[in-house]
Amino acid sequence: MAHFAQLDDNNIVTTIIVVHNNELLDQDGDEIEQKGIDFCKSLFGQDTNWIQTSYNASFRKNYACGGGTYNKELNAFIAPKPYNSWILNEVNCKWEAPTPIPEDGKIYMWNEVALSWEEITNIAQQPYASWILNTDTFVWEAPIEKPDQDKPYAWDELTISWKEITKEI
Numbered sequence: 001m002a003h004f005a006q007l008d009d010n011n012i013v014t015t016i017i018v019v020h021n022n023e024l025l026d027q028d029g030d031e032i033e034q035k036g037i038d039f040c041k042s043l044f045g046q047d048t049n050w051i052q053t054s055y056n057a058s059f060r061k062n063y064a065c066g067g068g069t070y071n072k073e074l075n076a077f078i079a080p081k082p083y084n085s086w087i088l089n090e091v092n093c094k095w096e097a098p099t100p101i102p103e104d105g106k107i108y109m110w111n112e113v114a115l116s117w118e119e120i121t122n123i124a125q126q127p128y129a130s131w132i133l134n135t136d137t138f139v140w141e142a143p144i145e146k147p148d149q150d151k152p153y154a155w156d157e158l159t160i161s162w163k164e165i166t167k168e169i
Contacts, residue, residue, distance in 0.1 A: 007049045037050045
């Protein structure tokens, strides 16, 4: 599958869609980006602006993300700047802190006021081996969403799934 990003007039990514590879094939069976762009325009209008992005970042440096930009000079997608102090590395087109994160195995988050990395020490213990730490909230989360937030569920680590708690009367 091919991925295409829609850009606004400022080259900001507004939409990302998946297009079947068949839509990119020319008469010789070669994938042509322009054919994918033409397909996207046929769906969303000729006045729209599309460019192909690579899910595994094999071209254009990074996979496009909503709110990110496409830099034509660098031929790269760039994520939104996370902090005002961070600097764009023009080789990999990723934002970097003004000082490198410590590499001591601890968990850190950037403090923009102090312009430094601060160790996160108040993270709860991982409740299950399959759960993942959300690095935005520093809360452990199940690898799949609970089916219904209004019903009681228990996590089953053996099946990696939620089991509804039912009480027989």
